Amino acid sequence: MDREGLLSDLKALHHGRGLRRAGVRGWLGPALLEALGATPQHSDAELRVALARLLALHTQALPRDLRELFRTAVGLDVDLPRLEDRMERAAEGLDRSVRVVRRRLREAEALVADAILHQRSSANEWWDAQGWQWLGLDASLVLRDDAVMSLRHEVLALTAQPKYASLMFTIPGILPGDEEPTFEALLGFTILQVERTGPTGWRLGLELPRDLGPGEAVDTVIRIRVPRASALQPYVVLAPLRETPHARVEVDFGDSFPGTSYWVLDGVLPTDLGPVGTMPVPRDAKPAVGRVTCDFTPRVGLAYGIAWDQLEPKPA
Incomplete structure (x- = not known):
């Protein structure tokens, strides 16, 4: 060279x-x-x-x-x-x-x-040589006073894999001193350990039902609850580190935030995501009412999801 x-x-x-x-x-x-x-x-x-x-x-x-x-x-x-x-x-x-x-x-x-x-x-x-591939990513967020996220993955073993794995992710906005989120495995995994890796980062130690052989797949669902929805940064995104053919992001705003608008983030760099109040609201932003679902064909290293400008609760 x-x-x-x-x-x-x-x-x-x-x-x-x-x-x-x-x-x-x-x-x-x-x-x-x-x-x-x-x-x-x-x-x-x-x-x-x-x-x-x-x-x-x-x-x-x-x-x-x-x-x-x-x-x-x-x-x-x-x-x-x-x-x-x-x-x-x-x-x-x-x-x-x-x-x-x-x-x-x-x-x-x-x-x-x-x-x-x-x-x-x-x-x-x-290069990431851990031998896993996500066949699909699905994030569903329900915003009320609290925030409940369900993460669904279909995990494919590219090589023989032991039944122990880990999952790392961030929850932007949750800082030390805030009430801790809770984690629950609903399908495919048992959670063995929850470790906070940084101000907004977590690692889950997970156990699959068994060792996987090459080509075997397993469906998994993990649910995360954040006690105060207002503590979150105003977006939910998937930024896959492994190649995956499909991703879906859904946000259920209900009817609790009549002053809120949302827009779609389609293939942005994670560094483009700013804290609350710094991301410009695009002209085509729509009222955040009810359930919003977006499907993507993602590229590794880019972020896909839904952003909103603010969470203004309905007056009591």
């Missing part, structure tokens, strides 16, 4: 929608494929998320302005259809002309290339 080839591959990432383009193997250059340790068996979805991980790591040490510029140009932090649009966004943020920003982008590319060349990581760092 030579530096000029790597620079050429990095420049090519900026075309069109950047990392969000379809057909990853068709536009990802040979030097970056080598840096990832990619094989013909890796899918486009796996390549996309592995590339995002590699670039996120190797831009960490860049000066802040160059880091933000590069991430904007490749579409890591901004979802705009053309490079020209992303360059204008970067120019506004840096208070520079587009011409200057383009020149600085070449500098950022050189620094990223050098970081990749001189900080070679194990190829295994970019």
Whole structure:
């Protein structure tokens, strides 16, 4: 892997929608494929998320302005259809002309290339080799005074798997000191352990009914209850880390929040999700009344779901 080839591959990432383009193997250059340790068996979805991980790591040490510029140009932090649009966004943020920003982008590319060349990581760092695949993801959230989420997964064992597994996820908005959520396994799993991994993160230690052989699948349902719905950030999303052919998100608003609007999040980067009050309400937002269901064909590393602007309870 030579530096000029790597620079050429990095420049090519900026075309069109950047990392969000379809057909990853068709536009990802040979030097970056080598840096990832990619094989013909890796899918486009796996390549996309592995590339995002590699670039996120190797831009960490860049000066802040160059880091933000590069991430904007490749579409890591901004979802705009053309490079020209992303360059204008970067120019506004840096208070520079587009011409200057383009020149600085070449500098950022050189620094990223050098970081990749001189900080070679194990190829295994970019790939998830645990041998599971989700055949479907289904999240159903009921919002009242409390919030009750049901997570349904059909889990396929790609290789022989022991009956013990773990599930990691976040509940944005729940902070230390808030009343703890409760977890209940309704189908397929027994919960052995609940561990809080961070301010908003949890890991569940799970036991399947038996060891699974290659090709075996099991349906699972886990229910999570948050005592105060108002403690949640105003969205529910699925952001699969493994390839899955289908995802569904449902939110039941009931008739308790007449001042609330909702909209669909279809293939956004998780970094685009902001805290309450920071996400703009789109013009096509609809009244959040009753049950809203959305189906998606997700890509690994992107987020899919439903957002709302506020939870204003009906006056007593």
